[in-house]
Amino acid sequence: MIPSNAPIIEVDKLNFYYGDKQALAGITMRAMPNIITALIGPSGCGKSTFLRIFNRMNDLIPGTRVEGKVVYEGMDLYAPEVDPVEIRRRVGMVFQKPNPFPKSIYNNVAYGPRLSGLKDRHALDDLVERSLKSAALWDEVKDMLNKSALGLSGGQQQRLCIARALATQPDVILFDEPTSALDPIATGFIEELLLELKKKYTVLIVTHNMQQAARVSDETAFFYLGQLIEMGPTEEMFTRPLNPQTERYITGRFG
Amino acid sequence: MINRHSLTVRKLREQVAFGLLRLAMALVLGSLGGILLFVFIQGAGAISWTFLTDVPRDSMTKGGIFPAIVGTFYLTVGALLVALPLGVAAAVYLSEYAREGRLLRLVRLGINNLAGVPSVVFGLFGLALFVVAFKMGVSLAAGSLTLGLLILPTIIGASEEAMRAVPDTYREASYGLGGSRWQTIWRVVLPAAFPGILTGSILSIGRAAGETAPIMFTAATFYTLHLPKSPFAEVMALPYHVYVLATAGTHIEQTRPLQYGTVMVLITLVLSLCLVAIVVRTRLRKKKLW
Numbered sequence: 001m002i003p004s005n006a007p008i009i010e011v012d013k014l015n016f017y018y019g020d021k022q023a024l025a026g027i028t029m030r031a032m033p034n035i036i037t038a039l040i041g042p043s044g045c046g047k048s049t050f051l052r053i054f055n056r057m058n059d060l061i062p063g064t065r066v067e068g069k070v071v072y073e074g075m076d077l078y079a080p081e082v083d084p085v086e087i088r089r090r091v092g093m094v095f096q097k098p099n100p101f102p103k104s105i106y107n108n109v110a111y112g113p114r115l116s117g118l119k120d121r122h123a124l125d126d127l128v129e130r131s132l133k134s135a136a137l138w139d140e141v142k143d144m145l146n147k148s149a150l151g152l153s154g155g156q157q158q159r160l161c162i163a164r165a166l167a168t169q170p171d172v173i174l175f176d177e178p179t180s181a182l183d184p185i186a187t188g189f190i191e192e193l194l195l196e197l198k199k200k201y202t203v204l205i206v207t208h209n210m211q212q213a214a215r216v217s218d219e220t221a222f223f224y225l226g227q228l229i230e231m232g233p234t235e236e237m238f239t240r241p242l243n244p245q246t247e248r249y250i251t252g253r254f255g
Numbered sequence: 256m257i258n259r260h261s262l263t264v265r266k267l268r269e270q271v272a273f274g275l276l277r278l279a280m281a282l283v284l285g286s287l288g289g290i291l292l293f294v295f296i297q298g299a300g301a302i303s304w305t306f307l308t309d310v311p312r313d314s315m316t317k318g319g320i321f322p323a324i325v326g327t328f329y330l331t332v333g334a335l336l337v338a339l340p341l342g343v344a345a346a347v348y349l350s351e352y353a354r355e356g357r358l359l360r361l362v363r364l365g366i367n368n369l370a371g372v373p374s375v376v377f378g379l380f381g382l383a384l385f386v387v388a389f390k391m392g393v394s395l396a397a398g399s400l401t402l403g404l405l406i407l408p409t410i411i412g413a414s415e416e417a418m419r420a421v422p423d424t425y426r427e428a429s430y431g432l433g434g435s436r437w438q439t440i441w442r443v444v445l446p447a448a449f450p451g452i453l454t455g456s457i458l459s460i461g462r463a464a465g466e467t468a469p470i471m472f473t474a475a476t477f478y479t480l481h482l483p484k485s486p487f488a489e490v491m492a493l494p495y496h497v498y499v500l501a502t503a504g505t506h507i508e509q510t511r512p513l514q515y516g517t518v519m520v521l522i523t524l525v526l527s528l529c530l531v532a533i534v535v536r537t538r539l540r541k542k543k544l545w
Contacts, residue, residue: 060430089433099424102447111442112432161428168432 008033008172008202009054014068016049016226018061023049027068027228029221033171036194036203038217038234040210042254045223047206051174053077054204055091056084073171089116092165096177098157100149100164105132105141108149108160112168127167134200135163136193155186162193166201173197175205179212191216210250214238222246294522298515306516311478320517325482326395326490327464327524330474333399333486334406334463335456341403342410343445343452349411350418351440370408375468377405382472396486398474405469406459413458417451418444450536457532464525467494477503493521 007030016024024046031037039047052058053070056077070077077087089112100108109128118124128145132138137159141152149160158178165173175194179187194203194216207213213220214234221231222243230243241247248254305319312318345366353359381401391397421444429439475495483490500514501507 055431057427057431060427085433085435087433088431093431095424095427095431097424099422099428101425101428101443111429111434115432115434115438115442164428164432 005032007031008073009204010069010071011053012069012071014050014053014066014070016046016053016058016067017065019063022226024053024226029228029231031202031204032219033202034198034200035218036198036205036216038213038220039204039206039223040208040213040220040249041223041229042249043208044225046226047223048176050223051176051204051206052093054172054174055088055093057088057093059084089168090170091172091174092168092170093174093176094158094161094165094178097181098154098161100152100157100160102148102150104146105149105152105160106145109163109167112164116168128163131163131167132160134166134197135159136189136196137163153186155182155189158182158186158190159193162190162197170201172202172204175203177206177208180208187212210238222249224249291522294515294518298512298517298519301512301516302519306513307520320491320493320496320513320520322479322482323491323493323496323517324520324524326475327493327521329395329483329490330398330402330470330492331460331464331528333395334402335459337400337403338406338410338459339452339456342407342455343414345407345411346414346418346452347440347445350415351436351444366408366411369404370412373468374405374466377401378469378472380404381469386473391487393472393474393476393489394487395474395483395490398470398490398492399486401469401473402463402466405466406463409459409462410452410455413455414448414452417448417455420451421447450540453532453536457529460528460532461525464528465494465521467498470495471498493517493524497521 009031011027011029014024014027015022027050039051041047049058053066054072054077058064058066066078072087072091075082101111103111106128109131110124113124113127118127129138129142132141137156140156141147141160149157152160158181162173162178179190182190191212194205197203198218205213205217217234219232220234220237222229222237222241222245224245230237230241230246232242237246238250241250307319307324308321309319310322311320349359349362353362378401381397381404385391385397385400386393389397391400425443425447426439429443434442470492474490475492476489477491477495477499479489479491481488497514497517500510500517
């Protein structure tokens, strides 16, 4: 078991290319377990690309290239013998726009475990219930598990997507602007949920919303034009940033 | 200042345009209605329980068309059994695996050209390949294979379009949960594309059931007492039966009502098969699973 003062993720001199275009340059950082790390920065700064390094989702785009080391729980993520499919079961992802499958609520949550071969009905029932409870959705849907997921509201759908990601029992969950498509009340729900989730999981969240980063995260990393400008405890980043660029972004001089 | 003259002119133009569109619609529906009415008037008299369940008697002037109904049903189902797996598999390849390039363009060209081949050419091809070279003889099997090839481009086209229409966000979600490409296709893309594939099947049912030329040389015989006992038996078929009665029958005047009755049965059979598929699709849609 990893002791809790060792990083769960370490990145060393990471470069990332979309074909010839370099999107990330020389990123070196680490993420600690059981905290929320926020990735902030203006549009196009590479924070979403960076997030997707950790579950190898960028591999799906042809022509992408990774240089440098990305270590997750002591394992080099981009070593040739590593299976991206396995990684994605341990590093889950929640996307910006809720994207439940056109299936029932139950089958949405059970999708991940079924991929791994879990067939036993009782085990699945149990896992579905626990995941929906962890995503604070169980009470609202427990009597309609067979209804289509598309009938839920936006906020409920996003919580369903969180439950779905939790069902594969990951260690790390990546959130890519999870509330940007939601109304303020649903956003508040999810932010509370994140604070609960960090007790059991490690959370990395990309957010456009600086106030959200300030509200929920323990550490914040500021990206600009593909580079990591500064990273530190959230309170310090927002009150006493070391880098002038960070300060300009935080105070809204540019964005 | 509002120019009231131009408002009136605009409204008038709108009325004229919609009127023309309604006229076009009326022509289309009218043609369909006219055909159905014509067939009904000429053939309704021949419909009876005997007609539907009996074999032809007395040089087809009496009796029924039951063997032809069965034959057409088997041929249509057989064609779908051939074309659906092949067509959907091809569509999966084209939509999910193939990369843009010269080979892909050639494949698409081939499929599109296949769609344009006249049906009699399919018949001759089926004769040369299935009946003679594969030694199937004139049979249900040869006819189904030939019809299957005929409807293949339609199935491929509709299935591929249905799969391309499945939003990438679903695929992304599946990959994010640790799904492989095949698992994503099998568990997410194909189920979501199912209504579109069903639509392609509906369109194909009509063609497969109603085409005469492909089955003339490969499956159909104009008279058999027996229902097909094996896929390698000859069958009677409704469109071919109509052809025979209309042109080569020995008592054309007497068989005319039966001819139109046969047409009615064919149309009804096709409409029923389509209706079943449409009902299935509607009920699946209603469950909001799509």
